[in-house]
Amino acid sequence: MSAPNPDPEARTVNLFAPEFARCPQEVYARMHAECPVARAAITNSPVISRYEDVIWALRHPDLFSSEMELQMALGTERPMIPQQIDPPAQTRYRKLLDPHFSRKKMAELEPDMRGYANDLIDRFIDAGRCDFDPDFAVPLPCTAFLRLIGLPLSDLEFFLELKNGIIRPQLKTQSIDQEVNRTARVESGRQIYAYFEEVIDDRTARPGDDLMTQLVHAEIGGERLSRNEILDICFLLLLAGLDTVTATLGCNIAYLAANPKQRRSLVEKPELTDGAVEELLRWETPVTGVPRVARKDMTVGGLEIKEGELVTLLLGAADIDADEFEASDRVDFERARNRHLAFGGGPHRCLGSHLARMELRVAMQEWHRRIPEYQVAPGEAPRYSPGIREVLYLPLVWDAPR
Numbered sequence: 380m381s382a383p384n385p386d387p388e389a390r391t392v393n394l395f396a397p398e399f400a401r402c403p404q405e406v407y408a409r410m411h412a413e414c415p416v417a418r419a420a421i422t423n424s425p426v427i428s429r430y431e432d433v434i435w436a437l438r439h440p441d442l443f444s445s446e447m448e449l450q451m452a453l454g455t456e457r458p459m460i461p462q463q464i465d466p467p468a469q470t471r472y473r474k475l476l477d478p479h480f481s482r483k484k485m486a487e488l489e490p491d492m493r494g495y496a497n498d499l500i501d502r503f504i505d506a507g508r509c510d511f512d513p514d515f516a517v518p519l520p521c522t523a524f525l526r527l528i529g530l531p532l533s534d535l536e537f538f539l540e541l542k543n544g545i546i547r548p549q550l551k552t553q554s555i556d557q558e559v560n561r562t563a564r565v566e567s568g569r570q571i572y573a574y575f576e577e578v579i580d581d582r583t584a585r586p587g588d589d590l591m592t593q594l595v596h597a598e599i600g601g602e603r604l605s606r607n608e609i610l611d612i613c614f615l616l617l618l619a620g621l622d623t624v625t626a627t628l629g630c631n632i633a634y635l636a637a638n639p640k641q642r643r644s645l646v647e648k649p650e651l652t653d654g655a656v657e658e659l660l661r662w663e664t665p666v667t668g669v670p671r672v673a674r675k676d677m678t679v680g681g682l683e684i685k686e687g688e689l690v691t692l693l694l695g696a697a698d699i700d701a702d703e704f705e706a707s708d709r710v711d712f713e714r715a716r717n718r719h720l721a722f723g724g725g726p727h728r729c730l731g732s733h734l735a736r737m738e739l740r741v742a743m744q745e746w747h748r749r750i751p752e753y754q755v756a757p758g759e760a761p762r763y764s765p766g767i768r769e770v771l772y773l774p775l776v777w778d779a780p781r
């Protein structure tokens with residue numbers, strides 16, 4: 380373990396700088412070398428980067444709470460369930476939800492997912508080009524989500540608009556004014572609640588064979604979930620399940636476009652896909668960090684953290700920590716031991732990890748089966764966002780099949 384650098388400048392990290400969006404791994408490596416626990420530029424809040432510290436914090440919700448005043452920022456009226464709730468209440472919700480997202484349940488969706496992936500590819504393969512995000516990475520997870528929860532696929536466009544209204548209100552408002560965008564978020568939030576209210580009424584009157592019906596009839600300790608509880612779960616599923624998979628798909632394909640040797644290994648040996656999915660989740664870690672609130676004064680990695688401070692657990696940095704991963708700066712699809720934190724850890728570990736893995740495996744396999752050779756369009760470069768690491772612009776070209 381290296382001693383923290385006493386220089387205050389060295390202990391500051393800017394997670395919104397262009398260099399972080401371009402190559403977060405370089406910023407992570409610098410943190411490990413100079414300031415494993417730093418303060419964020421602008422907000423001055425603590426940022427924890429080492430694997431050992433991050434996993435410890437994730438496993439101690441009594442010290443690092445998920446209950447925070449952030450919810451209004453996402454257009455919600457109450458905490459999202461279970462992400463913004465601490466154990467033991469959170470544990471009860473997870474017991475209820477986990478069986479609906481099991482590996483076995485998600486495997487049942489796999490044939491449909493292959494169909495959706497191929498339907499999308501059919502639309503652009505003959506053109507020899509696509510804009511990866513809107514043409515493939517955005518609609519695929521959204522379709523999977525609608526299918527899982529039991530909503531009509533014809534609602535796809537409407538859903539994308541609602542989700543973007545929360546995550547990227549500036550696209551709708553065409554404004555960078557914070558207040559304008561906050562109001563737009565709240566409005567999108569209202570529409571999301573209203574949409575799911577109708578679905579709850581419908582499934583109460585006409586039960587179906589889908590997750591929404593199961594939520595309407597679910598019980599904790601012999602009591603049905605309240606209407607608000609169902610709404611707060613649905614809101615989270617919508618926000619947590621779409622952009623994350625979109626972002627991961629974009630990062631994976633951008634990486635493989637830039638690394639043709641590794642891409643060809645995947646085309647020749649599709650059985651490497653699972654290893655590639657895990658390794659690219661580790662290397663790119665699209666959810667770069669998760670927020671927590673310190674529940675008491677403490678010192679981590681030489682930095683004093685005060686009770687009530689907002690702390691970022693930098694999952695992406697933990698995932699390239701050389702103390703945990705052998706040759707941590709090498710992307711190796713056959714890595715033997717890969718306990719990455721791309722899905723978080725501890726009680727809040729991602730509920731949708733089996734769904735995400737299935738979507739990623741199917742998408743990567745079908746894409747490379749049909750479009751084995753591709754590259755970023757000449758003269759263009761992928762553009763990444765900070766925060767959630769997503770490739771905002773990824774124009775791809777290939778030789779159209781004759």
Ligand code: HEM
Pocket residue numbers: 445460461462463469473615616619620621623624627665666669670694720721722723724726727728729730731732734735
């Ligand atoms: C590659 C895609 C995904 C990534 C990288 C990802 C990442 C994460 C991470 C890092 C967390 C932990 C948050 C925290 O500790 O505060 C999380 C939680 C969560 N994720 Fe995912 N996620 C993905 C896909 C999904 C999908 C497809 C769904 C569901 C449809 C989903 C639903 C959730 C939920 C409900 C939680 C909150 C769990 C809790 O607080 O108990 N995620 N995810």
